[in-house]
Amino acid sequence: MTFDLEFGLYVFMLAAFLGFELIRRVSPLLHTPLMSLTNAISAIAVVGAIILTGSQKPNVLSLPLVLGFIAVLASTINVVSGYLITDRMLKMFKKRGDRK
Amino acid sequence: MIESWLPLVYLFSAAGFILAIKWMNSPATARRGVIVGEIGMLLAVVGTLLRADVINYQWILVAFFLGSAIGVPLAYLMPMTAVPQRTAISHAFGALAAALIGTAEYYKDMPQTPHGFTMGALIAETLLGFLTCTASLMAFGKLQEILPTRPITYKGQNIVNLSVLAIAIGIGVALVISPEQSWLFPIFIALSLIFGVALIVPIGGADMPTVIALLNSYAGLSACAMGFVLSNRLLVIAGALDGSSGFVLSIIMCRAMNRSFTNVLFGAFGQIQVSAAAATQKSVRSASPEEAAAILDSSSKVIIVPGYGMAVAQAQHKVRELFDALTKRGIDVQFAIHPVAGRMPGHMNVLLAEADVPYDKLSEMDDINGDFPAADVALVIGANDTVNPGAKHDKGSPIAGMPILDAYRARTVMIIKRSMNPGFAGIDNELYYMDNALMLFGDAKAFVASIVKELGTNSDGH
Numbered sequence: 001m002t003f004d005l006e007f008g009l010y011v012f013m014l015a016a017f018l019g020f021e022l023i024r025r026v027s028p029l030l031h032t033p034l035m036s037l038t039n040a041i042s043a044i045a046v047v048g049a050i051i052l053t054g055s056q057k058p059n060v061l062s063l064p065l066v067l068g069f070i071a072v073l074a075s076t077i078n079v080v081s082g083y084l085i086t087d088r089m090l091k092m093f094k095k096r097g098d099r100k
Numbered sequence: 101m102i103e104s105w106l107p108l109v110y111l112f113s114a115a116g117f118i119l120a121i122k123w124m125n126s127p128a129t130a131r132r133g134v135i136v137g138e139i140g141m142l143l144a145v146v147g148t149l150l151r152a153d154v155i156n157y158q159w160i161l162v163a164f165f166l167g168s169a170i171g172v173p174l175a176y177l178m179p180m181t182a183v184p185q186r187t188a189i190s191h192a193f194g195a196l197a198a199a200l201i202g203t204a205e206y207y208k209d210m211p212q213t214p215h216g217f218t219m220g221a222l223i224a225e226t227l228l229g230f231l232t233c234t235a236s237l238m239a240f241g242k243l244q245e246i247l248p249t250r251p252i253t254y255k256g257q258n259i260v261n262l263s264v265l266a267i268a269i270g271i272g273v274a275l276v277i278s279p280e281q282s283w284l285f286p287i288f289i290a291l292s293l294i295f296g297v298a299l300i301v302p303i304g305g306a307d308m309p310t311v312i313a314l315l316n317s318y319a320g321l322s323a324c325a326m327g328f329v330l331s332n333r334l335l336v337i338a339g340a341l342d343g344s345s346g347f348v349l350s351i352i353m354c355r356a357m358n359r360s361f362t363n364v365l366f367g368a369f370g371q372i373q374v375s376a377a378a379a380t381q382k383s384v385r386s387a388s389p390e391e392a393a394a395i396l397d398s399s400s401k402v403i404i405v406p407g408y409g410m411a412v413a414q415a416q417h418k419v420r421e422l423f424d425a426l427t428k429r430g431i432d433v434q435f436a437i438h439p440v441a442g443r444m445p446g447h448m449n450v451l452l453a454e455a456d457v458p459y460d461k462l463s464e465m466d467d468i469n470g471d472f473p474a475a476d477v478a479l480v481i482g483a484n485d486t487v488n489p490g491a492k493h494d495k496g497s498p499i500a501g502m503p504i505l506d507a508y509r510a511r512t513v514m515i516i517k518r519s520m521n522p523g524f525a526g527i528d529n530e531l532y533y534m535d536n537a538l539m540l541f542g543d544a545k546a547f548v549a550s551i552v553k554e555l556g557t558n559s560d561g562h
Contacts, residue, residue: 005217008328008336015337018118019344025125028439028464031349031446032183034124035316039190041117041137042320042342045197047148048330052204053163054154064204069159071197071204076167077174078190078197079141084175085186087134092180092453093127095460 033089040082046075109147110334116140117338121345127459144334180454181411184312184443185243191315192236198322199229199292205329206285213279214329221328223272227292228322234296236315242300243308243443251304261298268292303364305408306485308443310353310364317346349445356439356465358491358501384520384532386539389547392514393554395538399476401432403468405507406448407441409482409517413544419481420455422548425555435461436468436478436505438486469506478510480531482517482544488529508534516540516547 026034053068117140123133148154178186202225206213214222241247268291271284303311320342327335354361387395396402404423410416426433435457441448449462463471472478480487487507491499507513508531515532517539531537540547 005328008331008333011333012324012328012336012340015340016344019121019341020348022118022121022125022341023345023348026121027125027127028352028437028446029449029459029462030124030127030130032187032444032450033130033446034121034345035187035313035349035445036183036190037120037124037134037137038316038320038342038345039187039194040141041120041338042194042316042323043197044117044141044144044335044338045194045201045323045326046141047144047332047335048201048323048326049197050145050148050160051151051154051330052201052208053159054149054151054156056156056159058156058158064208065159067200067204069163071200072160072163073167074193074197074200076164077171078194079145080168080171081175081186082190083134083138083141084172085178085183087131088175089180089183089450089453090127090130090134092450092456093130093459094453094456095127095458 029093030090033086036082036086036089040079040086043075043078043082046072046079049075103152106147106151109143110332113140113144113147114334114337116143117341121341180451181414182244183450184308184447185240187312187444188236188240188243188315191312191319192233192240194319195229195232195236195315195322197229198319198326199226199233199289201326202226202229202329203285203289206279207282210282211280213282215279216276218329219276219279221325223276223288225322225325225329226289227268227272228318228325230289230292231296231299232315232318232322234293235300235311236296236319238297238300239303239308239311239315242303242305249305251302253302257298257302261295264291264295264298268295305443306440307364309440309445309447310350310357312444313346313349313353314361315346317343317350320344320346353440353445356503357499358503384539385537386541387514389540389550390554392538392540392547393551395512395514396426396431396477396479396551397429397555399431399512401434401471401475402426402477402479403434403436403472403475403507403510405436405438405478405480405483405487405505406452407438407481407483407486408443408447409484409544411442411447411451411482413482415481415545415548416451416455416457418545418548418552420452420457421552422555423457423461425552429555433461434463434468434471436465436472436507437462438465438483438505441483441486465503465505472506472509475510476512478507478513480507480513480515481548484517484529487513487515487531489534490528490530494530507531508536510536512536512538514538514540516542516544518543 049071056065116136120133120137123129271288320339324339437448489508490497491502491504
């Protein structure tokens, strides 16, 4: 599949509007977990980091390899800690009846 | 073979992210949202690893392993009071990743460089990435109180900051026009980094909720720009979702303070009025824990207003004990949460949820403001500007027009506060001098604990 620039811009516009509509409906109660969730999602940069790192020669310490490695590392930290802490926070939200 | 399936894998991954955010709209479905978000991420990562151009795995696996080794303890050992700091530092990591990939993409095929629209997207990615990285580190430093939390300002600051940004953008444009001028690139990076620092220097703690949300948005937009560089729609979608999410949150925060974006970023809140605060010495009434307990005991409706001070004193568990003690007596207890209470959007809710306060007792500003006149007691714990009636009528006040919680309309307002020093924004609060106000001087945690103890000892005599 080729990447058509115009098509890409349409995708961007639609995703941005969808984002606005979805976030507006999120209860202020959950704004903090929402933030850590979107932060984990934006760690999708890991895709770019993997492509960059994986396409370099592993035995030559080139600039793209080093930068790619740091990028994979940084985004992995965000993916792992982002999802886990979001879930940890959400587990704490209980209704009156749910309390032990 | 697998290559032809990849667009489909990415498509499902994007759908996962959209559902994840959609399900965050209610606590009942939110955890399901996290799971579907994780599945989306897993699909994206596995799909990418199977691409034909990804041939070497060893460095990637080392980074995965190290990243998990750091990420897991970070998620489980982090105290809930440190959540704003964690969010700031993770914005820094995310933005750094995007910025470094942009840099590598530029140098990768030297002397061939990206050009045209791709170069434009690369410049946007790198600029946003690097400035968000240093800005988030600065925000982290301020939230962790490694750096002074008061805004630091000097004359002509805005002009200096805007010039740095303008030069960075100017060099960026020059690089788009002639990408082969590679000597410009390091200057461009340096200016982006400097602007990130300069952007946060004049920001005070009270503005952190807006700024953190804005940095969230920048980190997402940086990933989105990367999608255009790498011709990857999944990155465009996920980045756009994150970008709009942070943007919406910062708009909500701005509205909750009745301020504009430019005012938050260039207004240096909390600096101008420091001199005015020390002006008048009016008299206040104060009360002991015993008296406070007696008033609470004889009331039938109590609204608790938590603020950043509750987080600082780590008083949320004691507050929950107070909630339990009062509820047991048949007293109706509600929590009133101002949108900008604390240091990030939703900060108070997470702390109170951690302490096991049921979330249906936490009310938003617009829902609870009508209840204050019917409340016997409004108990303000570590909040200040969000309950300052001056915002309503004092045109000269820096927080003029900011929507507040109408705590002053309760029959009695009790304010737990360390001393009469003005709050974070440095603004004097006329609430403290009102006839129905009672100051409870002391550490929030210790004071609430002694009220709970008082309520416990005389529970038989009720």
